[in-house]
Amino acid sequence: MSTDLYELIAYAARYWFALLAVLVAFYGWRACVTDNRRARILRYQAHGAGCVGELVMLDDGTKKKKNRKPECYQFGAEAVIGSGRTADVRIRARDVKKRHIFMTYRPGEMVLHAVDGAPFTSPVNREGEHILRDGDELQIGALRMTLVFFNAEDAAADESGARQPKVAQVLPEDVSDDEFEDVWE
16 A cells, blocks of 8 residues: 555545544534533423422512512522522612522521622511511512412411411320330330
């Protein structure tokens, strides 16, 4: 085999493998985009799966209020309110930072934590924690939102805001605790 033919085959093989690498990268990118679209569709169809409640926008600070449906933002047990892409509750407004508020769920209430001293207004309890219960309002700048829980037990609170205590389960008299101890031993 002559050296010219060998070099020609080497160049052809080099560009062939480079083309294959580009095709593999392209098909990998296309599969990723397709999977993301499918995941977005599934999240939309599952609408509310794993959600604890929602924030309903009462006033967005704009003058346009005619015939507008209220915006609702659903959230899970831990959520971040902000204007950034990584926020669970994404609110596009001038007053909202990329990561504004971190919320954690406790039965019957959401505890709010400001991220980097972000300003907001909400009810404060005796310990100085910002807590939202069902029907309470949260204000961020000109935005006013109210919290609505999906679970009926979380929404059932008396006028003072305290939750009704759950009734303890009572075992029948003929069953003793000693019968259950041998199972765990």
